[in-house]
Amino acid sequence: MSDLLKVHLGDRSYPIVFGEDLTAQVHAIAAELAFGGRKIAVVTDRNVARIHAKALRVLFGESPTLAVAAGEGSKSVAELGRVLEFLAACGLDRSGVVFAAGGGVVGDLAGFAAACYLRGIDYYQVPTTLLAMVDSSVGGKTGVNLKAGKNLAGAFHQPHGVFIATGFLRTLPAREFAAGAAEVIKTALLGDGELFAKLEQSPLSPGDARLAGVVRRCCEIKAGIVEADERERAGEGGRALLNLGHTFGHAIEQVTGYAQYLHGEAVAVGLCAAARLSRRLGLIPDSDVARVEATVAAHALPVRVRTALSIASLMAVAARDKKARGGSPRFVVLKAVGRASVVGSVAPDAVEAAWREVGCS
Ligand code: GLY
Numbered sequence: 036m037s038d039l040l041k042v043h044l045g046d047r048s049y050p051i052v053f054g055e056d057l058t059a060q061v062h063a064i065a066a067e068l069a070f071g072g073r074k075i076a077v078v079t080d081r082n083v084a085r086i087h088a089k090a091l092r093v094l095f096g097e098s099p100t101l102a103v104a105a106g107e108g109s110k111s112v113a114e115l116g117r118v119l120e121f122l123a124a125c126g127l128d129r130s131g132v133v134f135a136a137g138g139g140v141v142g143d144l145a146g147f148a149a150a151c152y153l154r155g156i157d158y159y160q161v162p163t164t165l166l167a168m169v170d171s172s173v174g175g176k177t178g179v180n181l182k183a184g185k186n187l188a189g190a191f192h193q194p195h196g197v198f199i200a201t202g203f204l205r206t207l208p209a210r211e212f213a214a215g216a217a218e219v220i221k222t223a224l225l226g227d228g229e230l231f232a233k234l235e236q237s238p239l240s241p242g243d244a245r246l247a248g249v250v251r252r253c254c255e256i257k258a259g260i261v262e263a264d265e266r267e268r269a270g271e272g273g274r275a276l277l278n279l280g281h282t283f284g285h286a287i288e289q290v291t292g293y294a295q296y297l298h299g300e301a302v303a304v305g306l307c308a309a310a311r312l313s314r315r316l317g318l319i320p321d322s323d324v325a326r327v328e329a330t331v332a333a334h335a336l337p338v339r340v341r342t343a344l345s346i347a348s349l350m351a352v353a354a355r356d357k358k359a360r361g362g363s364p365r366f367v368v369l370k371a372v373g374r375a376s377v378v379g380s381v382a383p384d385a386v387e388a389a390w391r392e393v394g395c396s
Pocket of ligand 1: 171173174176274278341
């Protein structure tokens with residue numbers, strides 16, 4: 036059984052299809068494209084290629100497949116070049132279609148390749164991780180990291196469709212599941228206080244009967260935000276809200292060389308830092324900070340950095356964040372559990388204090 040949610044973006048609108056197993060639906064699209072003479076290329080990572088070898092064969096038959104190394108290191112300009120050369124070697128013309136089958140790294144990388152190749156071809160997202168299902172596969176943000184920072188090169192390129200088969204989560208390693216839960220907690224914190232309360236009362240687990248509903252709810256919230264501000268241009272609120280915890284999180288990922296924290300783990304610490312900053316700015320009480328930290332910890336996620344990181348380095352990196360204006364970082368803060376807002380010109384003292392409170396020095 037499958038269920039559908041539409042992302043309304045005019046001629047860039049597309050469906051998000053939900054189900055436990057969407058083999059028939061993905062296979063039908065791939066077969067229809069091939070029948071119409073359109074070449075398909077699949078981008079995945081080596082873990083997904085190994086664990087889901089059979090499923091990928093059923094979905095895409097003998098379609099050419101590129102499996103990049105798993106992990107954030109593949110979100111690079113060098114790997115983007117390899118994906119583009121792969122698409123060219125497969126002989127894709129402008130009617131060609133890319134399927135991104137994997138987690139956030141694969142989706143961002145393959146989506147960006149689809150945005151660049153021949154100045155833009157169609158692609159579909161087939162997320163296999165919780166993080167990609169609730170966040171990165173929806174909304175059309177694609178890109179790679181630069182030495183100067185996370186996601187600093189990319190394009191808004193909406194997928195043609197997103198197939199969220201929650202059955203993939205059965206084989207997801209516990210650490211990856213927890214990392215995805217960080218984006219679920221983020222979404223609840225910025226847009227659904229009731230969902231947060233449910234996560235707080237009982238943390239999500241891989242076999243959770245609520246999982247499909249929670250994934251759908253996160254996509255619903257994200258779709259609404261993206262529909263209202265596709266290119267993150269709103270002066271107040273808008274799509275930037277989806278970056279709650281990310282100014283802090285991206286800085287942690289970057290100063291640790293993308294090697295120590297999964298994206299979701301860095302976001303988890305970032306959510307705690309954002310809560311602490313919100314508290315310092317007088318927006319939420321201590322009790323809300325405690326709720327955020329307890330919920331993050333209950334999902335097996337870090338509330339503090341694992342080893343002390345230099346605040347000066349983190350502040351320098353955050354100044355180059357995409358949301359920064361004139362070298363001054365903007366932060367997404369909580370106004371309440373379930374409601375967020377974007378603030379600029381935050382006193383550096385308050386930011387430094389938030390970094391200190393999550394274990395930096
Ligand atoms: N992950 C944040 C966004 O899609 O805007």
